[in-house]
Amino acid sequence: MITSVQWQSTTASLSGTGAILRQIVIPAGTIAARHHHDKEQFLFVASGGGTLQCEAGAIVLAPGVALHLPAGDWHSAAFDVGTVLIELNLT
Numbered sequence: 372m373i374t375s376v377q378w379q380s381t382t383a384s385l386s387g388t389g390a391i392l393r394q395i396v397i398p399a400g401t402i403a404a405r406h407h408h409d410k411e412q413f414l415f416v417a418s419g420g421g422t423l424q425c426e427a428g429a430i431v432l433a434p435g436v437a438l439h440l441p442a443g444d445w446h447s448a449a450f451d452v453g454t455v456l457i458e459l460n461l462t
Contacts, residue, residue, distance in 0.1 A: 378394045381396060382394060382395050382396050389461060389462055390459060390460065390461050390462060391459070391460045391462060392457070392458070392459050393457070393458045393459075393460065394417075394455060394456070394457055394458075395456045395457075395458055396454075396455055397419070397450045397453065397454040397455070397456065398450075398453055399419075399451065399452045399453045399454075400450065400451075401449075401454075402447070402448070402449050402450075403447055403448040403449075403450075404447055405424075405445055405446070405447040406445070406447070407442075407443050407444055407445045407446070408440065408442060408443075408460070409442055409443070410442050410460060410461045410462060411439065411440065411441050411442045411461050412439075412440040412458060412459065412460050412461070413437065413438065413439055413440070413458070413459040414437065414438045414440065414456055414457070414458050414459075415436070415437045415438075415456065415457040415458075416432050416433060416434055416435065416436045416454065416455075416456060417455040417456065417457055418434050418453075418454065418455045419432075419434070419450065419451075419453050419454025419455060420432045420433045420434065420450070420452060420454060421448055421449050421450035421451045421454060422448065422449050423438070423446055423447070424446060424447045424448070424449075425440075425445070425446040426444065426445065432448065432450075432454070
C-alpha cells in the first residue's frame with residue numbers, strides 16, 4: 372500500500388521497511404553536538420544552512436547540498452539560519 376505525508380513547516384517522517392524519510396525543520400542558532408549514527412544516513416539541505424564538522428573538516432551546508440554519512444562517522448553541526456533538511460535514515 373502506498374503511504375503519503377504532507378510536509379509543511381513542521382518535522383514529519385515517513386517510515387518504510389528498512390528506511391525512514393524525514394523532513395527536519397531546524398531553528399536558526401541550533402547546535403547539534405558531536406554524535407554518530409549506527410546506520411548510514413543521507414541528508415539533503417532543502418533550505419537554510421550552516422556548517423557540518425566531521426573528520427574530513429568543515430562542510431558548508433547550503434540549499435542543494437547532499438551528504439552521505441557512513442555508519443559510525445562522528446559529526447556535529449551549527450545552523451546559522453532556519454534550515455529544512457530532508458534526511459534518509461537506513462534502519
